[in-house]
Amino acid sequence: MKKFLGAALVFGILAVFAGCTISVGGEDTTTPATTTTTTPASTTSTTSTSSTSGLSTDWPADVIVNPDWEVTGTSNSSYEDSVYITKTQSCESCTKDEVLKYYRDTLTAQGWSEYSFTDSSSAEYGDSISVSFEKGDSKYVSIYYSVWDYLGTTIDISYSEYTY
Numbered sequence: 001m002k003k004f005l006g007a008a009l010v011f012g013i014l015a016v017f018a019g020c021t022i023s024v025g026g027e028d029t030t031t032p033a034t035t036t037t038t039t040p041a042s043t044t045s046t047t048s049t050s051s052t053s054g055l056s057t058d059w060p061a062d063v064i065v066n067p068d069w070e071v072t073g074t075s076n077s078s079y080e081d082s083v084y085i086t087k088t089q090s091c092e093s094c095t096k097d098e099v100l101k102y103y104r105d106t107l108t109a110q111g112w113s114e115y116s117f118t119d120s121s122s123a124e125y126g127d128s129i130s131v132s133f134e135k136g137d138s139k140y141v142s143i144y145y146s147v148w149d150y151l152g153t154t155i156d157i158s159y160s161e162y163t164y
Contacts, residue, residue: 055083055161062110063141063159066102069094072154081163089155096129099145099155107133112141138162 057076065071065087073088091099096119104114112133121127126147133141144156 055081055163057083057085059085059087060139060159060161062107062112062135063157064106064110065089065157066099066106066155069155083159083161085159087157089157090151091153091155094153094155096127096145099143100129100131103131103143103157107141111135116142 055078057078059065059074066089069089069091071087072090074086076083076085078084108114112135114131114133116130116132118130120129126149128144128146130142130144132143135141138161140160142156142158144158145153146156147153
């Protein structure tokens, strides 16, 4: 239940930043309904909005998600000449160094260039890292790793693409 509530919070925040609206108990013509599938082992959420741009809202082939870590949620939206796609993963025992190495190695091999990195650790908030990559002048990927008391370890992968 804690993972579900945490994932719902993360997706709610992502939806606000992506510019989509989700209505609970009412009719909303701008966003299709959210689909949630619950299995005994985990909860997976998927949120999408209708595409108003010519860009694909499919997960890009050159952003390879680690298959050893469970995907617990996805979200995508597009507006005019932009697309935003996120995936959330969880892992029981992965470390921030392991996550950082995997995504640095994998994305660099796919032609992405790292342009930003932050690392923090505190007794109150635990470990977290954020690393961002770019490809050309219109494609961006950010990886955010964090350890939460109520969620466990989460990895958020955000992809955005713009046309000008």
